Amino acid sequence: MVFLVFQLLYTVIPLFFSKVQELKADLTEKSISVLVPAYNEELTIGNCIDAMQGLLYENLEILIINDGSKDGTFFKLDTLLDLQLDHRKADNKLTYNAIQGIYRSRYYPNIYVIDKLNGGKADSLNAGIDCAQGEIVVTLDADSMLEVHSMKYVNQYFHDPEIIALGGTVKIVQGAEKKDGIIIEKFKGKGLVKSQIISYIHSFYVRKLTQSFFNSIVVISGAFGAFYKDILVQVNGFRSTVGEDIDITLKIHQYIKANQLKKKLVYAPEAVCYTECPENIKNFYKQRIRWQKAFVDCILIYWSKLSQKFSIGVSLFFAIDGFILGTLTAFTTVFYVAQALIIGDNLLKALTLLAVTLGINAVQIVISLYLCNKFNSHYSLKDYVKMFLFSQLELLSYRNLLLYINIVGTMKYFDNDEGWGFVERKGVAAISQNMTARSQ
Numbered sequence: 001m002v003f004l005v006f007q008l009l010y011t012v013i014p015l016f017f018s019k020v021q022e023l024k025a026d027l028t029e030k031s032i033s034v035l036v037p038a039y040n041e042e043l044t045i046g047n048c049i050d051a052m053q054g055l056l057y058e059n060l061e062i063l064i065i066n067d068g069s070k071d072g073t074f075f076k077l078d079t080l081l082d083l084q085l086d087h088r089k090a091d092n093k094l095t096y097n098a099i100q101g102i103y104r105s106r107y108y109p110n111i112y113v114i115d116k117l118n119g120g121k122a123d124s125l126n127a128g129i130d131c132a133q134g135e136i137v138v139t140l141d142a143d144s145m146l147e148v149h150s151m152k153y154v155n156q157y158f159h160d161p162e163i164i165a166l167g168g169t170v171k172i173v174q175g176a177e178k179k180d181g182i183i184i185e186k187f188k189g190k191g192l193v194k195s196q197i198i199s200y201i202h203s204f205y206v207r208k209l210t211q212s213f214f215n216s217i218v219v220i221s222g223a224f225g226a227f228y229k230d231i232l233v234q235v236n237g238f239r240s241t242v243g244e245d246i247d248i249t250l251k252i253h254q255y256i257k258a259n260q261l262k263k264k265l266v267y268a269p270e271a272v273c274y275t276e277c278p279e280n281i282k283n284f285y286k287q288r289i290r291w292q293k294a295f296v297d298c299i300l301i302y303w304s305k306l307s308q309k310f311s312i313g314v315s316l317f318f319a320i321d322g323f324i325l326g327t328l329t330a331f332t333t334v335f336y337v338a339q340a341l342i343i344g345d346n347l348l349k350a351l352t353l354l355a356v357t358l359g360i361n362a363v364q365i366v367i368s369l370y371l372c373n374k375f376n377s378h379y380s381l382k383d384y385v386k387m388f389l390f391s392q393l394e395l396l397s398y399r400n401l402l403l404y405i406n407i408v409g410t411m412k413y414f415d416n417d418e419g420w421g422f423v424e425r426k427g428v429a430a431i432s433q434n435m436t437a438r439s440q
Contacts, residue, residue, distance in 0.1 A: 003329075006321050007360050014209040015367050020375055021270055023152055029059035030155050033134030033229070034146075037124035039067045041142035042076050044276065049080055051145035053108065057152055062111045064142075065128045068097075068118030077113050081105035086112060088133075094126040094237040102131065121222070122238035129232050137232060139245075141223045143276045145173060147183065153271035154226045164263045165227040165252055167220035168271035169204050169375070172197045176274060183274075187383040187390075192284055195398040196277040198365070198391050205269065205371040206364055212267035216313035218322055219246040220265065224273040231255070242413075243294015250302055253314050269375045285405060292327075292409025299323050330406040358395060365391040 034052070038045055045064070052062050066074050077083065083103035090099065097119035105111040116127050129137055136158055140146070150168060157166050174193050175186040187194060211217045220227075222245035235251040238244040249265065256263050278284040299322075306315040369384050379387070 002320060003325055006325065007364070010206050010210050011360075011363060011367060013213050014206050014371055017213055018205075018209050018269070018371060018374070021153070021156065021268075023149060023270075024156055027156055027159055029057065030136055030158055031059045031134040032057070032061075032136045032138055032151055032154065032226075033128075033132035034060065034062045034138045034140060034151075035125055035128035035132065036062065036064045036140050036142055036144075037067055037121050037128065038064055038069065038073055038142040039118070039121070039124075040069045040071045040073060042069070042071045042073045044143040045073060045076055046080055047145055048140070048142055049108075049111070052111070054148050055146055055151055056148050057155070059134075060110060060151060061132070061134060062108075063114055063128045063132060064111070065114045065116060065124040067116060067120070067124040074113075074115060078103075080107075081111055081113065082107050083113055088112065088131060090127070090130040091233075092130065093233050094130045096123045096126040096130070099127060099131075120240050122240045122244040125244065126237040129229060129237055132229055135229060136226055137229045138224070138226045139222060140273065141275060144170075144223050145274045146224075147272040147274070150224075150271045150273060153268055157266065157268045157271070158226070158228075160264075162262060162264045163266055164231050164256075164261075165220060165225070165249075165265045166268045166271070167208065167217065167265075168224040168226070168267075168273060169269050170200060170221050170223045171272060171274050171377075172200055172277045173274040174277060174279070182378060184378050185383075187379060187387050190279060192281065192398065193277060193279055194387075194390055195394050196284075198387055198394060200277075201372050201387075202364060202368040204267070205368045205375065208267040209269065209371070211317055212265075214313040214317070215264045215266075216311065216317045217249060217265045217267060218314070218318050219243075220249045221245055223275050224271070226268075226271075227252070241294065241297055242290055243297055246294055246298050247301075250298060250310075250314075250318070253311065254302075254305070254309050257309055257311060269371075281401075288402065288405045289409040289412055292406055293413040295322065295327065296410050296413040299327075327406055327410060330403050330410075333403065358392065361395050362388075362392065 036048060064077060066077065082105060084106055086102050086104040088102050097117040099114055099116045101115045103113040103115065105113075112131075114127055114131055116124065125139060136154065138151070138154060154166065154168070157163055171185070172193065175188045175197070177184050177186065187197060208217060225245065227248075231252060232248070235248070235255050239247050239251075241247055252265060255261075278287055302310075303319070306319055310318070365388055369387060372379065373384070
């Protein structure tokens with residue numbers, strides 16, 4: 001019954017209570033600092049920089065934090081940016097490993113590089129926050145490429161005095177092309193890539209829209225999040241953990257409740273960035289194991305505080321939808337199916353549950369694809385049909401892989417590995433090359 005209630009919310013809310021914001025041209029530009037933590041990102045960092053140059057926003061600085069990379073990341077940055085030492089000083093309000101130098105680009109005066117000793121992603125973000133001069137801090141992954149209007153939408157949302165943090169839409173870069181100034185998304189590639197395209201569309205346009213409606217977003221994605229700098233300082237920045245994005249989201253929710261603030265964390269579907277997804281099972285497995293370990297880490301830390309230090313909405317989505325329905329049911333489903341197949345007990349119930357799950361999945365995929373189009377994605381009608389059909393097969397294939405990963409990731413959490421969890425990138429550059437051409 002609880003499962004059906006949440007699925008009803010994820011069906012009704014995004015369908016009837018989502019509204020596209022038209023971009024307002026006359027708003028004052030708040031100062032924004034974009035932080036890009038980079039560890040061994042020699043292949044991808046050029047794409048990220050190219051995309052930055054196409055942004056239609058003036059009051060902007062970009063801080064790339066080289067976290068003691070062991071490859072040629074810093075050399076690549078110097079080659080692309082022509083770096084010179086800068087006299088900028090850190091605020092010294094947060095804790096992180098030593099900064100060896102702060103550099104400024106001769107080619108692009110609004111781009112800076114912070115070269116520091118290795119400390120992990122959270123450590124790099126804290127260094128970036130401490131050096132940032134913008135009122136708003138945007139966090140990106142090094143393989144993320146911002147859509148040209150993304151910062152204008154971030155700025156527009158932050159003109160609402162109740163909003164103190166937001167997450168944008170993250171899309172898969174594989175298959176995307178830019179033609180005549182418009183990004184055309186195509187549903188193509190390996191099955192694993194297609195599965196992630198559908199997963200991202202559903203996760204953002206259905207799940208995050210619903211959670212945002214209730215001011216109960218559980219995680220602002222590390223691939224594209226925006227926060228007021230002073231709030232990040234107030235909560236002592238990012239914690240060094242396998243999942244710094246979910247942790248900072250919960251810390252801000254806790255801060256709001258503790259100070260009885262009428263503030264919101266929202267999802268901004270119009271603000272878009274593109275990211276490279278894993279193309280093979282090995283890297284997909286590593287990424288999703290890290291995500292699950294991050295969730296388990298936060299469950300153990302925040303579980304006892306939910307009823308007192310968080311709003312009812314955050315507690316319900318985090319504890320029930322996230323943990324009970326998302327993690328515990330992974331274990332129970334395996335045993336339930338095994339029992340039905342081996343012993344024959346509850347086989348009819350298992351088949352009924354499968355049929356209900358297929359039906360709910362079909363409805364929500366249709367809604368997510370409708371919203372994808374509503375929020376200005378440019379897939380063809382043929383691609384939308386292919387995505388729907390593939391999603392039904394995906395439920396019985398790649399989704400089972402996720403079930404396995406949830407179980408393994410939960411158990412692997414106790415390995416106590418809190419590193420970067422580096423996933424190999426190929427440096428997909430189809431969009432960024434066109435962005436560069438546009439900006440010249």
